[in-house]
Amino acid sequence: MEKFEIDILGCGAALPTPKRLSSAQIVNIREKLFMLDCAEGTQMALRKSHIAFSRLQAIFLTHLHGDHVFGLLGMLSTFGLLGRIQELHIYGPTDLQRVFQPQIDYFCADSTYKIILHEIDTKTPQTIYEDRSVTVSTLPLKHRVPCCGYLFREKPTAPHIRRDAIDAFLIPISQINNIKAGMDWTTPDGEIIPNHLLTTPPAPTRSYAYCTDTSYRPQLANLLKGTTCIYHEATFTTEHALLAKKTHHSTATQAAEIARAAQADRLILGHFSSRYKSEDALLKEAQQIFHNTVLAEDGMRITL
Amino acid sequence: MEKFEIDILGCGAALPTPKRLSSAQIVNIREKLFMLDCAEGTQMALRKSHIAFSRLQAIFLTHLHGDHVFGLLGMLSTFGLLGRIQELHIYGPTDLQRVFQPQIDYFCADSTYKIILHEIDTKTPQTIYEDRSVTVSTLPLKHRVPCCGYLFREKPTAPHIRRDAIDAFLIPISQINNIKAGMDWTTPDGEIIPNHLLTTPPAPTRSYAYCTDTSYRPQLANLLKGTTCIYHEATFTTEHALLAKKTHHSTATQAAEIARAAQADRLILGHFSSRYKSEDALLKEAQQIFHNTVLAEDGMRITL
Numbered sequence: 074m075e076k077f078e079i080d081i082l083g084c085g086a087a088l089p090t091p092k093r094l095s096s097a098q099i100v101n102i103r104e105k106l107f108m109l110d111c112a113e114g115t116q117m118a119l120r121k122s123h124i125a126f127s128r129l130q131a132i133f134l135t136h137l138h139g140d141h142v143f144g145l146l147g148m149l150s151t152f153g154l155l156g157r158i159q160e161l162h163i164y165g166p167t168d169l170q171r172v173f174q175p176q177i178d179y180f181c182a183d184s185t186y187k188i189i190l191h192e193i194d195t196k197t198p199q200t201i202y203e204d205r206s207v208t209v210s211t212l213p214l215k216h217r218v219p220c221c222g223y224l225f226r227e228k229p230t231a232p233h234i235r236r237d238a239i240d241a242f243l244i245p246i247s248q249i250n251n252i253k254a255g256m257d258w259t260t261p262d263g264e265i266i267p268n269h270l271l272t273t274p275p276a277p278t279r280s281y282a283y284c285t286d287t288s289y290r291p292q293l294a295n296l297l298k299g300t301t302c303i304y305h306e307a308t309f310t311t312e313h314a315l316l317a318k319k320t321h322h323s324t325a326t327q328a329a330e331i332a333r334a335a336q337a338d339r340l341i342l343g344h345f346s347s348r349y350k351s352e353d354a355l356l357k358e359a360q361q362i363f364h365n366t367v368l369a370e371d372g373m374r375i376t377l
Numbered sequence: 378m379e380k381f382e383i384d385i386l387g388c389g390a391a392l393p394t395p396k397r398l399s400s401a402q403i404v405n406i407r408e409k410l411f412m413l414d415c416a417e418g419t420q421m422a423l424r425k426s427h428i429a430f431s432r433l434q435a436i437f438l439t440h441l442h443g444d445h446v447f448g449l450l451g452m453l454s455t456f457g458l459l460g461r462i463q464e465l466h467i468y469g470p471t472d473l474q475r476v477f478q479p480q481i482d483y484f485c486a487d488s489t490y491k492i493i494l495h496e497i498d499t500k501t502p503q504t505i506y507e508d509r510s511v512t513v514s515t516l517p518l519k520h521r522v523p524c525c526g527y528l529f530r531e532k533p534t535a536p537h538i539r540r541d542a543i544d545a546f547l548i549p550i551s552q553i554n555n556i557k558a559g560m561d562w563t564t565p566d567g568e569i570i571p572n573h574l575l576t577t578p579p580a581p582t583r584s585y586a587y588c589t590d591t592s593y594r595p596q597l598a599n600l601l602k603g604t605t606c607i608y609h610e611a612t613f614t615t616e617h618a619l620l621a622k623k624t625h626h627s628t629a630t631q632a633a634e635i636a637r638a639a640q641a642d643r644l645i646l647g648h649f650s651s652r653y654k655s656e657d658a659l660l661k662e663a664q665q666i667f668h669n670t671v672l673a674e675d676g677m678r679i680t681l
Contacts, residue, residue, distance in 0.1 A: 087458055089451070091425040113451040114418050121395040139454045139484045147393070147417040147447040154391055172483055179476055180443045 077377040082118040084343035084369035087140045095140035108132040115144035134165035136220035153184035160187040166219035195221035214287035222284035232272035279377045289327035294334035306344035325355040329362035343369035381681040386422040388647035388673035391444045399444035412436040419448035438469035440524035457488035464491040470523040499525035518591035526588035536576035583681045593631035598638035610648035629659040633666035647673035
């Protein structure tokens, strides 16, 4: 199966500690890397993880709160010092240009590569990035400032060739790409062998949704139907549900409700308030609603 | 002796790693804290060190290169989240306002405390901060952008009272503060006991100089005469002297020349290029010129 991995670099809420950074992740789809949020310390976490960050294609920022963006300038600057050439695209809400362009101009003036900022509309779900392997779409969220999550959907790969059928019908190697692309085979006798007898279907496509920061938004589940894996913020336990509502965050129960309604395969909880000494209570309350739930932790790798 | 300590939070050059942050230090003088530079990750290092950062009075930035300032916004923001009330003064070169005020306004809008930026002239040595315990003066340095070091000089404490003399002359406790302040004592018989018989001199005052980033600047030693402890950048070994000159940095030998010419007591080398797997070569070449040299390391505490 082609690679589809998530590396969690940081999964804490607003206050980073020596043990847990604020929000940052890497999505690796077929060896192309995408970053989700970029908290202070992300460049050190990248180095620690030995991720080949020269393969980073684009950065997607959910919103412009410090705990999601304070590592951006340092990382961009370091890429320049290390001689990056490939241009880097950064997507984020309104104000991205106003807040970051002057800083980039000031601190990355000697940069060896081009940094391109894209301001996106966080209110309407839309596809904002597409390449041969993946589409990335926005997921409107509800927070104190404009904010959206991101949904990564891998594109189907070609069907697999049935080696036995190729041999049986004496199909030349030169025709294999055509058959992978859907062509039927006509034998020298004029018999048509339909494509489905020559191939087996590709692996089902996988998807990953990153949803932080947000208050409980039941309609979000409609956009997440059948998602393979959802990362949803769970800043608080239900005990602090009022505080969650007031600060536009979610409880672990609410995160699990989203995963259940979306009929997702897996749920990862993250963006933990630093008030909890252990996140076991968060996990327990989520698992009562959606069993296949895990707690994020810094340095964790998830393979889809 | 009153407290005068330096905590090195980071001592690497431009590229931070999981093991070594870029530049940041805390100077603790009589339980008042001052910060020197603020690299990315400084707030995490502060927490790790268990330094009581609510006692931070002021931050002194040498220059506006990312590896000296990228931790500032995150730390200021965290202080706000933790409910700091006391105002915080930040000193730095030209552009401090232009670069940081918009960021502070954007990311620390809900801050509970006042942040006051002071732009300083880096070219003329001058005292820019003074309180009951210390003066802080600028040390002009030569780098690719406006840059200065900082010299901390503690103020003399009061002389020590000689308990035996107080007893011998039956001096009442109410008079002790006057005698500490320099008053002679007149006995009931009219005999004048000069102050120097009633007191012993206070401990000699100590000083700490923070000199980074800079090319070799021999005249700097004039401003550092008799300094107790000098931290001087030593980005390169003499083998890379040309590179040092080109990038406006110093070699370890040059740092040691400054300490020797200044007749300092101690030298700390820092701001190490990440090209060296070990800094032993830097230490060796410096010690040939100035014996009392040590290598900085993250987490090190120096007591003067």
